[in-house]
Amino acid sequence: MALTVELDAPTYGKYNQPIGLFINGEFVEGVDKKKFEVINPATEEVITSVCEATEKDVDIAVAAARKAFNTVWKKTATVDRGRMMLKLADLIDRDAKKLAAVESYNNGKPIALATGELQLVSACIRYYGGYADKIHGKTVDVDSDYMVYTKQEPLGVCAQIIPWNFPLLMLAWKIGPSLATGNAVILKSSEQTPLTALLVAELIVEAGFPPGVYNIISGFGKTAGAAMASHMDIDKVAFTGSTVTGRAIMKAAAASNLKKVTLELGGKSPNIVFDDADIDQAVSWVNYGMFYNQSQTCSAGTRIYVQEGIYDKFIAAFKKRVLENKVGDPAHPESFQGPQISQLQFDRIMGYIDAGKSEGAKLEIGGERHGEKGYFIKPTIFSDVGHDMKIMREEIFGPVAAVAKFKDEEDVLRMSNDSTYGLASAIHTKDLDRAIRVSNELHAGTVWVNNYNFLHAQIPFGGYKQSGIGRELGEEALNAYLQNKSVTIRIGGGLSPIN
Ligand code: ADP
Ligand code: MG
Numbered sequence: 335m336a337l338t339v340e341l342d343a344p345t346y347g348k349y350n351q352p353i354g355l356f357i358n359g360e361f362v363e364g365v366d367k368k369k370f371e372v373i374n375p376a377t378e379e380v381i382t383s384v385c386e387a388t389e390k391d392v393d394i395a396v397a398a399a400r401k402a403f404n405t406v407w408k409k410t411a412t413v414d415r416g417r418m419m420l421k422l423a424d425l426i427d428r429d430a431k432k433l434a435a436v437e438s439y440n441n442g443k444p445i446a447l448a449t450g451e452l453q454l455v456s457a458c459i460r461y462y463g464g465y466a467d468k469i470h471g472k473t474v475d476v477d478s479d480y481m482v483y484t485k486q487e488p489l490g491v492c493a494q495i496i497p498w499n500f501p502l503l504m505l506a507w508k509i510g511p512s513l514a515t516g517n518a519v520i521l522k523s524s525e526q527t528p529l530t531a532l533l534v535a536e537l538i539v540e541a542g543f544p545p546g547v548y549n550i551i552s553g554f555g556k557t558a559g560a561a562m563a564s565h566m567d568i569d570k571v572a573f574t575g576s577t578v579t580g581r582a583i584m585k586a587a588a589a590s591n592l593k594k595v596t597l598e599l600g601g602k603s604p605n606i607v608f609d610d611a612d613i614d615q616a617v618s619w620v621n622y623g624m625f626y627n628q629s630q631t632c633s634a635g636t637r638i639y640v641q642e643g644i645y646d647k648f649i650a651a652f653k654k655r656v657l658e659n660k661v662g663d664p665a666h667p668e669s670f671q672g673p674q675i676s677q678l679q680f681d682r683i684m685g686y687i688d689a690g691k692s693e694g695a696k697l698e699i700g701g702e703r704h705g706e707k708g709y710f711i712k713p714t715i716f717s718d719v720g721h722d723m724k725i726m727r728e729e730i731f732g733p734v735a736a737v738a739k740f741k742d743e744e745d746v747l748r749m750s751n752d753s754t755y756g757l758a759s760a761i762h763t764k765d766l767d768r769a770i771r772v773s774n775e776l777h778a779g780t781v782w783v784n785n786y787n788f789l790h791a792q793i794p795f796g797g798y799k800q801s802g803i804g805r806e807l808g809e810e811a812l813n814a815y816l817q818n819k820s821v822t823i824r825i826g827g828g829l830s831p832i833n
Contacts, residue, residue: 337361339382344665345445346435353384355391355552356535358398359545365390370554372528375442375673376664376708384528387553389561395520395549396567399491402546403518408488410544412467412516419463419513422541426456429537433530437502440529442709443627444669454789455506458807461791462510465812469515474820481823486816488516489594490569493562495555495583497575498524498675499630499731504574505531510791511811512572513548520549520568522559526675528552555579563587570594572814574632577729577755577800584803596804596814598632598796600729601757603778604750605635605786606740609643611762615784617651623760623786625659625713628674629733632801633758635786637726638737639746645739649717652737653699656713661704673709674732680709683732690716690725690734700733721749729755743772751777756798760786779805 337354338361353369354361368386373379387395407415426433433455434448441448471484492512496504501523512519523531535550551558559579563571563586570593573583580597587593605623607616623635640648664672674680687701700714711733719726719736726736740746750759759778763769773781779796782788789795794808804814 335363335367337363337385341382343432343435343439345438346432349432349436351382351436351529352532352536353382354532355385355387355395356532356538356550357391357395358402358549359539359543361535364388365394370525370552372440373526373676374439375675378677378707378709381440381529384532384552387522387551387558389557391551391553392520392558392561392565395551396491396565398546399518399520399549400567402544403488403490406544407516407518407547410516412469415513415516416463416466418541418543419459419466419510422509422537422543423456423460423463425537425540426452426459426534429533430456433502433533436533437530438664438672440527441498441501442664442672442675444664444666444672446667446669447627451500451503454791455502458503458506458510458791462514465514465809469812469816471818479825479828481825483821485819485821486515487819489815489817490517491567492517492519492815493565493568493571494519494521495559495562495571495573495575496521496523498526499627499632501527502530502534505534507574507806507811508572509548511806511815515812515815517815518547520551520562522551522553522562525552525554560586564590565593566591568593570596570815572596574598576600580802594814596806597802598804598806599757599800599802600755601632601634601797601801602637602727602729602753602755603633603635603758603760604637604639604746604776605760606746606750606762606772607638607640607644607648608761608763608765608768609641610764611644612764613644613648613651616762617648617655619760619762619784619786620652621655621659623782624735625656625671625733626787628671630675630679630731631787633780633787635758635760636730636734636736637750638735639740639749640737641746642739642741649698649715649737653715656715657699659713661710661712671713671733674711675709677709679731680711683711683730683734686725686728686730686732686734687714690719690723690736693720693723693725695719695723695725695736721752727753743768747772747775751775754800757796757801758782
C-alpha cells in the first residue's frame, strides 16, 4: 500500500501527504491494514483516507517508545535534546505555509487564523527546547551526616490524546514539555484531523530525533484512544478534549496501572463587561473571544455578562460588529469564520439553538445554517438569557453567544462562579481596582483583563473545577512530565538508630 498520497490544498497546491502510522521513526500501515476517511468540513467531501491504528498498533508503538526511552533517549545529552527541538521549530517555520494550508483544509479554520497559529506552534516548541538543558534538581541540607539531593526524572512513556479544534497547536503544547523533559511519547491525533500531525512526523525525522522517541498514530477514541488510556506500560496520559471523555480516560487510568493523568477539558467561560468599559474595545474583544475558531475553543468566552447601564448599547454594538464577521470559504484570505468540524457538531449546535429559542431567550441574530454545503452556522447571539437555561450552562462548542444583564460585582461573580467549569474568564473595565478585585474572586485558571484569548508559551493554562487537572504551557507544564527522586547518602558510615 502506498503510504503517501498527492493532495491539493486550496491555498497551497499539490503536496505529498503521508498517511501511515508514524511508529519507531517510520510510516507503517498498521497491523489490520485498516483505513478511514478524512472529510473537508467546508465541502463535506472526502480529502483522502489515512491508516487507522488499532489496539495492536498501540502496543507496537508503546514498545517502540519504551525501547527508545531505555536505550537512547534517557542517555541523550540534554543539550542535544534541546538542539533537536530547536531544529524542529525551525523546520515548522520553514514549512509554515504548507502546514497552515493543510490545517485549514482539514479543519476548516480560515487560512488567516491557521497562518497565525503556526507562529504559536513553532514558538511553543522553541520555548520548551530552551528548557531541555535547564531542568535541575536541588541539594537539600538536612544535617552533617547526610548528603541529600533531588533529581527531576522523566516519567518514561507518555500517551497524548488531542482534539480536532487546534490540531497543530495542541500537538505543540504536548510535544514541547514532554520532549524537553526526556520522555518518549505516543500521540494520537483526532480522527477528524489527522493530516497535519503526519506532516510534523516527517519533520521529526528530519530534525534527527531517534526512532521511537515520538510516535504519532491516527485512530479513533473508542479503540486506539481507549487502549492508550488503559495501557499497562504507559506511565502518563495527557488529554485535551471534552469533559465526558476526560472522565472516561481518568477512569481507565485508575482501573489499569494508575498512570498519571493531566486533563485540559471544556469550559463555559464568563466574559464580563462593566459599565465603565471602553465599549468599542470591549465589543472587539468579546467578539474575538466568542467567535474565534468557529467558537470551537475550550476557552471561548461564551457567557457574556453585561452591566445594566450599558446593556442595550452593548447589544446593539455587538450585533453590528458580529454581522461584519466574514463567514465562508476557509481558503479566502478574509474569512474569519469557517465551517464547524462535522455534521455531528453541526447538529448538536443547531440543537442548542432550538433549546435557546424554546427556553425563551431572545434571538438577536443568526440561528441558522449559512450557505448550502459545508457545516457553516451563522454567528448567533441570544440576549436576555436566563441563568438556568441550557445555552447558559452547557458548553456548545459553536457560534452561539449567550448574553445576560447583571447589576453589580456581587451579582456577576455569583453567576460567573456558579458553573461546573473553570477554564477561563475575562473582565472588561477601566477601573484597575475592580479588575484586580474581580480577578481575585473568579474561579478560573485564566483571567483576561481588557483582552481575550491571549495564549502564550510562557503563560500556564488550565482549568479549575471540571475544566481540568494540571496546567499546560509555561514552566508549570514541565512538572506534569517529571517525577522527583530524592537521593539520601549517609556520610562517614555508622549504624542504624535501633542498634
Ligand atoms: P469529540 O467527540 O468532539 O471528538 P472528544 O473529547 O471525545 O471530542 O475527543 C478528543 C480526543 O479524544 C480525540 O482524539 C478522540 O479520538 C479521543 N477519545 C474519544 N473518546 C475516547 C476514549 N474513550 N478514550 C480515549 N480517547 C478518546
Ligand atoms: Mg467524543
